[in-house]
Amino acid sequence: MSRLVLKFGGTSVADLERIRNVAAHVKREVDAGHEVAVTVSAMSGRTNELVNWVHTMPGIAGKNAPFFDAREYDAVVASGEQVTAGLLAIALQSMEIDARSWLGWQLPIKTSSAHGSARIEEIDGGEIIERMGRGQVAVIAGFQGVGPDNRIATLGRGGSDTSAVAIAAAIKADRCDIYTDVDGVYTTDPRIVPSARRLSKVSFEEMLEMASLGAKVLQVRSVELAKVHGVPIFVRSSFDDPASIDSSPGATPPGTLICDEDEIVEQQVVTGIAYARDEAQISLRRVSDKPGVAAAVFGPLADANVNVDMIVQNVSEDGSVTDMTFTVPNSDLEKATSVLNKSRDEIGFEVLQSDPGMVKVSVIGVGMRSHAGVASTAFRSLFEHGVNIRAITTSEIKISILIDEAYAELAVRALHSVYGLDKE
Amino acid sequence: MSRLVLKFGGTSVADLERIRNVAAHVKREVDAGHEVAVTVSAMSGRTNELVNWVHTMPGIAGKNAPFFDAREYDAVVASGEQVTAGLLAIALQSMEIDARSWLGWQLPIKTSSAHGSARIEEIDGGEIIERMGRGQVAVIAGFQGVGPDNRIATLGRGGSDTSAVAIAAAIKADRCDIYTDVDGVYTTDPRIVPSARRLSKVSFEEMLEMASLGAKVLQVRSVELAKVHGVPIFVRSSFDDPASIDSSPGATPPGTLICDEDEIVEQQVVTGIAYARDEAQISLRRVSDKPGVAAAVFGPLADANVNVDMIVQNVSEDGSVTDMTFTVPNSDLEKATSVLNKSRDEIGFEVLQSDPGMVKVSVIGVGMRSHAGVASTAFRSLFEHGVNIRAITTSEIKISILIDEAYAELAVRALHSVYGLDKE
Numbered sequence: 001m002s003r004l005v006l007k008f009g010g011t012s013v014a015d016l017e018r019i020r021n022v023a024a025h026v027k028r029e030v031d032a033g034h035e036v037a038v039t040v041s042a043m044s045g046r047t048n049e050l051v052n053w054v055h056t057m058p059g060i061a062g063k064n065a066p067f068f069d070a071r072e073y074d075a076v077v078a079s080g081e082q083v084t085a086g087l088l089a090i091a092l093q094s095m096e097i098d099a100r101s102w103l104g105w106q107l108p109i110k111t112s113s114a115h116g117s118a119r120i121e122e123i124d125g126g127e128i129i130e131r132m133g134r135g136q137v138a139v140i141a142g143f144q145g146v147g148p149d150n151r152i153a154t155l156g157r158g159g160s161d162t163s164a165v166a167i168a169a170a171i172k173a174d175r176c177d178i179y180t181d182v183d184g185v186y187t188t189d190p191r192i193v194p195s196a197r198r199l200s201k202v203s204f205e206e207m208l209e210m211a212s213l214g215a216k217v218l219q220v221r222s223v224e225l226a227k228v229h230g231v232p233i234f235v236r237s238s239f240d241d242p243a244s245i246d247s248s249p250g251a252t253p254p255g256t257l258i259c260d261e262d263e264i265v266e267q268q269v270v271t272g273i274a275y276a277r278d279e280a281q282i283s284l285r286r287v288s289d290k291p292g293v294a295a296a297v298f299g300p301l302a303d304a305n306v307n308v309d310m311i312v313q314n315v316s317e318d319g320s321v322t323d324m325t326f327t328v329p330n331s332d333l334e335k336a337t338s339v340l341n342k343s344r345d346e347i348g349f350e351v352l353q354s355d356p357g358m359v360k361v362s363v364i365g366v367g368m369r370s371h372a373g374v375a376s377t378a379f380r381s382l383f384e385h386g387v388n389i390r391a392i393t394t395s396e397i398k399i400s401i402l403i404d405e406a407y408a409e410l411a412v413r414a415l416h417s418v419y420g421l422d423k424e
Numbered sequence: 425m426s427r428l429v430l431k432f433g434g435t436s437v438a439d440l441e442r443i444r445n446v447a448a449h450v451k452r453e454v455d456a457g458h459e460v461a462v463t464v465s466a467m468s469g470r471t472n473e474l475v476n477w478v479h480t481m482p483g484i485a486g487k488n489a490p491f492f493d494a495r496e497y498d499a500v501v502a503s504g505e506q507v508t509a510g511l512l513a514i515a516l517q518s519m520e521i522d523a524r525s526w527l528g529w530q531l532p533i534k535t536s537s538a539h540g541s542a543r544i545e546e547i548d549g550g551e552i553i554e555r556m557g558r559g560q561v562a563v564i565a566g567f568q569g570v571g572p573d574n575r576i577a578t579l580g581r582g583g584s585d586t587s588a589v590a591i592a593a594a595i596k597a598d599r600c601d602i603y604t605d606v607d608g609v610y611t612t613d614p615r616i617v618p619s620a621r622r623l624s625k626v627s628f629e630e631m632l633e634m635a636s637l638g639a640k641v642l643q644v645r646s647v648e649l650a651k652v653h654g655v656p657i658f659v660r661s662s663f664d665d666p667a668s669i670d671s672s673p674g675a676t677p678p679g680t681l682i683c684d685e686d687e688i689v690e691q692q693v694v695t696g697i698a699y700a701r702d703e704a705q706i707s708l709r710r711v712s713d714k715p716g717v718a719a720a721v722f723g724p725l726a727d728a729n730v731n732v733d734m735i736v737q738n739v740s741e742d743g744s745v746t747d748m749t750f751t752v753p754n755s756d757l758e759k760a761t762s763v764l765n766k767s768r769d770e771i772g773f774e775v776l777q778s779d780p781g782m783v784k785v786s787v788i789g790v791g792m793r794s795h796a797g798v799a800s801t802a803f804r805s806l807f808e809h810g811v812n813i814r815a816i817t818t819s820e821i822k823i824s825i826l827i828d829e830a831y832a833e834l835a836v837r838a839l840h841s842v843y844g845l846d847k848e
Contacts, residue, residue: 016480050507056440057511058518068514075525076510079503083474086500087481090492094482101499105529106574150530 002174002249003035003132007142007164010044011181012238013084023091024242025179026137030097032247035132037171039142039164040088042080047157050077070115074144074154078104081141081160089139099137102128104152109145109163111153118153120145120162125170132171140167161222169229176231177255178218179238184256185210185217187421188273192409195422198254199271203261206271207233209364209398214276218258226258233258261366269367269374270419273412279309279358280333281390281402282326284340286350289322296347297324297340304339306332310360310393310402324349325391327402330356358390359408362400363415375399381418387411426598426673427459427556431566431588434468435605436662437508447515448666449603450561454521456671459556461595463566463588464512466504471581474501494539498568498578502528505565505584513563523561526552528576533569533587535577542577544569544586549594556595564591585646593653600655601679602642603662608680609634609641611845612697616833619846622678623695627685630695631657633788633822638700642682650682657682685790693791693798694843697836703733703782704757705814705826706750708764710774713746720771721748721764728763730756734784734817734826748773749815751826754780782814783832786824787839799823805842811835 006029008022022040029036041047054073085101092099104111107128111118128138142160147153155162161178168176183198185207190196202210204227211220217235226233236255245253261267287293294313301308311326328336333356340352368374378399382389387410391402403411416422430453432446446464453460465471478497509525516523528535531552535542552562566584571577579586585602592600608622609631626634628651635644641659650657660679669677685691711717718737725732735750752760757780764776792798802823806813811834815826827835840846 016477019481053440053507053511054514057443057514069517069524072510072513072517072525074510075513075527076507079506082503082506083477083500086496086498087477089496089499090478090481093493093496100493101496103499103576152527 001033001035003171004029005037005039005164005168005171005173005176006179007039007160007176008041008179008238009160009181010041010047012179013040013042013088014044016087019084019087020091021242022088022179022238023095023097025238026092027095027097028242028245028247030137034247037128037132037138037140037167037173038088039140039160039167040081040084041142041160043084046080046083047077050080071149071151074115074152078141078144078152078154081143085139085141092137092139097137098135099139100131102138102140104141104144105146105150107140109166111145111147111155113147113149113153115147115151115153117156118145118147120155120166123166123170125167125172128167128171158219159221161219162225165222165225165229165231165233168231169225173231175234176226177234177236179236180217181237181239182217182235183237183240183254184235185215185258185272187271188412188416189215189275192412193416193422196416197421197423199256201257201259201264202271203264203366204258205261205397206364206366207258209362209395210272210274213274213360213362213364213400215272215274223258230260267367268365269371270363270365270421271367272364273415273419273421274362274364275408275412276360276362277405277408278330279327279360279402280330280354280356281358282328282333282336282340283353284324284347284349284351285353286321287324288348289320293347296343300339300343301328301336304335306336306339310391310400312391312393327358327360327391357405358402359405359411360400360402361408361411361415362398363419364398366397368397368399377418378415381414382411385410385414387414425457425459427595428453429461429463429588429592429595429597429600430603431463431584431600432465432603432662433584433605434465434471436603437464437466437512438468440511443508443511444515445666446512446603446662447519447521449662450516451519451521452666452669452671454561458671461552461556461562461564461591461597462512463564463584463591464505464508465566465584467508470504470507471501474504495573495575498539498576502565502568502576502578505567509563509565516561516563521561522559523563526562526564528565528568529570529574531564533590535569535571535579537571537573537577539571539575539577541580542569542571544579544590547590547594549591549596552591552595582643583645585643586649589646589649589653589655589657592655593649597655599658600650601658601660603660604641605661605663606641606659607661607664607678608659609639609682609696611695612836612840613639613699616836617840617846620840621845621847623680625681625683625688626695627688627790628682629685629821630788630790631682633786633819634696634698637698637784637786637788637824639696639698647682654684691791692789693795694787694789694845695791696788697839697843697845698786698788699832699836700784701829701832702754703751703784703826704754704760704778704780705782706752706757706760706764707777708748708771708773708775709777710745711748712772713744717771718748720767724763724767725752725760728759730760730763734815734824736815736817751782751784751815781829782826783829783835784824784826785832785835785839786822787843788822790821792821792823801842802839805838806835809834809838811838
């Protein structure tokens with residue numbers, strides 16, 4: 001017997017038929033003898049509708065900037081998960097399974113006061129554990145908790161993954177199953193590389209890099225949380241036929257397990273190739289190379305909430321001026337250039353160049369730590385395919401390369417192949 | 425300055441444009457210097473959609489009877505009011521009015537444990553009053569509270585009226601304004617009698633009779649509550665242009681005030697004519713006239729949740745057998761006859777006759793108490809119009825007459841005219 005948290009996203013609960021299908025997945029795990037808690041998202045499309053209402057509502061004041069109270073946003077938007085939780089509890093009950101819905105304020109799931117993007121601070125799992133012992137399935141509304149002000153607080157988009165992992169940690173679950181519309185984590189995007197393989201295991205560290213680099217399977221925060229609390233995540237598809245899956249101990253249903261590095265016996269050097277589109281490159285030419293110049297550049301950008309990613313600064317030839325290059329999301333480019341031009345005198349650059357059409361391609365693998373030459377393999381492969389490299393940054397387990405958007409698919413395919421990731 | 429509760433029903437908050445219109449009504453009262461709390465229903469159609477999902481959900485079990493957990497029903501359905509409350513708070517904020525939404529569990533509005541049809545047991549109005557004093561408008565989700573089990577409990581359909589009056593009582597409001605899609609209470613249904621007049625004042629007692637007899641303006645429970653707590657209700661239209669209404673002290677905007685009898689100076693003998701369709705008549709012929717026979721008839725009907733209305737029993741000629749006539753809703757007729765036939769030996773009747781096509785027409789007015797001949801005027805008028813009377817019941821302030829459905833409009837018009845209710 002294991003204790004499991006199952007999480008179902010919006011497409012998995014899109015309508016009553018899909019919710020019944022989810023109930024069948026839950027029933028299968030209950031029948032296999034597991035203790036089960038479930039976390040659900042809103043029915044797909046519903047959150048967008050509610051968010052859109054909130055954004056459209058303040059039209060009457062004739063203001064330019066849309067304005068709304070994040071606490072009211074939370075009250076409106078969190079209703080979507082509330083509906084799904086109640087409906088799934090009913091579907092389970094109709095299959096003779098003891099189940100009840102839980103809203104964030106009922107457990108409670110206590111959060112920070114940052115409405116709209118709150119952090120979970122504390123979950124009391126005691127009653128859930130006690131009821132699981134009596135065979136009851138907890139159906140918990142994802143994406144929400146209750147703030148210090150006793151008002152509903154949501155966790156930000158994609159927060160249901162985080163809810164699920166936090167609940168798994170609170171009730172000491174053996175595993176957190178994230179059911180989604182894909183059947184696992186792949187070596188790269190199968191739409192670009194048809195020979196991409198599903199990974200049976202990925203380490204938390206690698207998944208963090210993949211998640212933050214654009215592989216949209218899991219929310220970054222949920223992986224961080226799982227790493228901290230040592231909760232294994234199993235990514236799997238809710239679109240598989242519930243009846244065809246073996247949930248008995250020792251069975252290996254299709255999916256990807258995200259777990260500690262130690263548990264991955266056959267470690268690959270490179271695990272996957274990720275990419276992130278819609279990057280913009282900004283270069284400041286002939287910046288005076290004096291102490292504090294980096295703070296002068298990035299301080300105002302941070303104050304303006306511009307998310308700066310890759311930063312490259314070369315050592316200057318004569319110690320007087322240097323070039324500084326970094327990337328920002330395309331959507332922040334206008335704001336970033338405006339902020340920098342305002343600070344021009346303070347920073348002391350001569351020219352600001354920007355280019356919006358960039359893609360960041362990344363090679364990820366914990367095996368890099370112990371293998372030399374991984375980076376040079378990438379550079380050589382891209383050179384042989386005629387891909388010009390704009391900037392490079394590296395970490396212990398990742399090499400990120402900025403290239404022109406036009407070369408994105410070519411580069412991903414070349415790297416996927418050169419590291420031997422293609423299906424046999 | 426007055427302290428007001430404003431309640432807006434589903435058609436008044438049907439979409440974002442209508443919610444902005446509601447905000448304009450609220451702003452007008454705030455600008456006139458009043459302290460304001462608002463109660464809202466779900467956007468029109470939304471509650472039906474949610475209820476339908478709950479009823480459809482348990483399909484998978486293949487059971488005949490739809491089954492669902494009333495606690496889950498409440499969690500799902502109460503989400504509708506939650507959305508409206510948040511959106512209205514945002515609309516008000518965008519008009520520079522300090523406002524916040526309140527959900528049932530936040531105030532809290534404590535209810536009984538009867539999920540799906542709970543009763544309000546206690547409301548803590550302290551924080552609302554304190555915040556009103558600082559100029560904040562409370563936007564309270566109607567129709568819901570929190571039960572002793574710390575789960576959302578709804579009050580049953582139409583419960584938002586009850587929420588509004590209960591809140592008005594808790595915060596000692598001077599008046600509870602029920603905004604709806606009609607501009608007040610009329611002497612009878614204007615669709616049947618175009619010359620029907622809007623009443624400027626109606627007593628609680630009269631409104632109770634009208635509400636329970638089929639005038640669908642207000643929920644019966646809300647009028648009972650208003651009577652007990654002495655909260656005047658003002659029924660008015662949310663479709664009037666907010667800008668055209670004078671809310672200053674002493675102004676009399678269009679609508680109907682429901683208040684204590686004492687406050688109605690010019691008392692009419694008859695205030696209105698109500699009618700209720702879809703009544704079925706059941707007659708038990710030659711029932712043995714022994715003690716306990718009424719209990720033998722109505723006990724099993726009550727156990728089967730059949731709502732028995734008019735009951736007529738004649739004194740028997742020789743004290744041995746009697747006829748017993750009563751009405752039930754058409755929708756309960758089959759259940760009622762089946763229950764009675766099962767108890768036939770115990771009750772001891774010879775024949776059961778039933779007739780589904782009945783209408784109950786009622787003449788209502790507190791003035792009846794002090795005026796003789798009101799009933800005979802009705803009977804004479806119906807006789808002159810050729811309307812056959814099936815049964816009669818009376819109370820202190822009401823005469824109800826059961827007639828064939830075909831004569832409904834004729835009877836309502838005749839009675840409306842004979843008591844001088846037609847517009848001049």
